[in-house]
Amino acid sequence: MSITITIAETAQELGLRAAAKIADLLNQAIEARGEARIILSTGASQFETMEALTQQAVDWSKVEMFHLDEYVELGESHIASFRKYLKERFVSKVNLKAAHFVNGEGDVQKNIAALSAELRRKVVDVGVIGIGENAHIAFNDPPADFETDLAYKVVELDERCKQQQVGEGWFKSLKDVPRQAVTMCPRQIMACRHVVSSVPHAVKAEAVYNTITRPVDPMVPATLLKTHPDWNLFIDINSASKLVALA
Numbered sequence: 701m702s703i704t705i706t707i708a709e710t711a712q713e714l715g716l717r718a719a720a721k722i723a724d725l726l727n728q729a730i731e732a733r734g735e736a737r738i739i740l741s742t743g744a745s746q747f748e749t750m751e752a753l754t755q756q757a758v759d760w761s762k763v764e765m766f767h768l769d770e771y772v773e774l775g776e777s778h779i780a781s782f783r784k785y786l787k788e789r790f791v792s793k794v795n796l797k798a799a800h801f802v803n804g805e806g807d808v809q810k811n812i813a814a815l816s817a818e819l820r821r822k823v824v825d826v827g828v829i830g831i832g833e834n835a836h837i838a839f840n841d842p843p844a845d846f847e848t849d850l851a852y853k854v855v856e857l858d859e860r861c862k863q864q865q866v867g868e869g870w871f872k873s874l875k876d877v878p879r880q881a882v883t884m885c886p887r888q889i890m891a892c893r894h895v896v897s898s899v900p901h902a903v904k905a906e907a908v909y910n911t912i913t914r915p916v917d918p919m920v921p922a923t924l925l926k927t928h929p930d931w932n933l934f935i936d937i938n939s940a941s942k943l944v945a946l947a
């Protein structure tokens with residue numbers, strides 16, 4: 701297990717530094733194996749990293765992208781759709797070898813089976829894994845299932861997770877937030893060769909503090925990342941504030 705923590709002055713600086721690290725890891729994979737695979741998170745916390753990542757010197761035609769999570773029964777035209785987010789902010793800006801999306805519409809179990817089979821064909825080089833206000837990774841809200849061997853599954857969203865989505869303006873009210881989502885499962889996330897987490901902003905200070913200071917616990921899902929052989933956590937002075945107060 702190895703944790704490298706970088707504290708940036710601003711979310712912009714964090715995005716640049718995280719993107720440079722992700723690009724370096726992708727380029728190492730391309731150098732070693734001729735190709736690379738990446739998993740991308742979404743959410744407001746990933747804006748700066750994703751924007752900076754599109755500017756990095758990477759041969760994207762050798763990179764396959766996988767999507768981390770998506771709401772169930774939310775159309776792709778909805779502003780909160782993570783497929784829409786990834787297509788607009790990333791896929792349309794780089795020339796990827798392939799992009800594999802989580803589709804929470806239609807026959808969801810069939811979609812999960814096809815995506816899981818594709819994902820498991822080869823190891824993923826870099827997992828870009830955000831952390832939610834409730835310390836979730838993907839949509840694995842507390843208590844997260846650290847035991848399942850499934851690659852993806854359908855989960856119920858918890859109240860705090862739904863509140864965060866409303867707070868960020870993705871939905872007008874709690875009742876508009878879908879009840880369920882398709883999420884990549886914790887052990888599948890841990891199977892990435894490297895994990896990079898971009899976690900800026902003061903609203904994440906408690907989640908960052910709990911993740912670093914608490915033992916590994918399904919009630920603080922991001923604590924699992926501390927057991928990964930190469931976890932690179934990028935925080936800013938705002939999300940680091942409770943940790944810094946401790947020092």
Ligand SMILES: O=C1O[C@H](COP(=O)(O)O)[C@@H](O)[C@H](O)[C@H]1O
Nearest residue numbers: 741742743744745830831832838
């Ligand atoms: O809800 C999610 O949480 C994390 C972090 O996103 P943010 O909304 O806190 O910025 C994200 O990485 C993940 O894809 C999403 O499910």
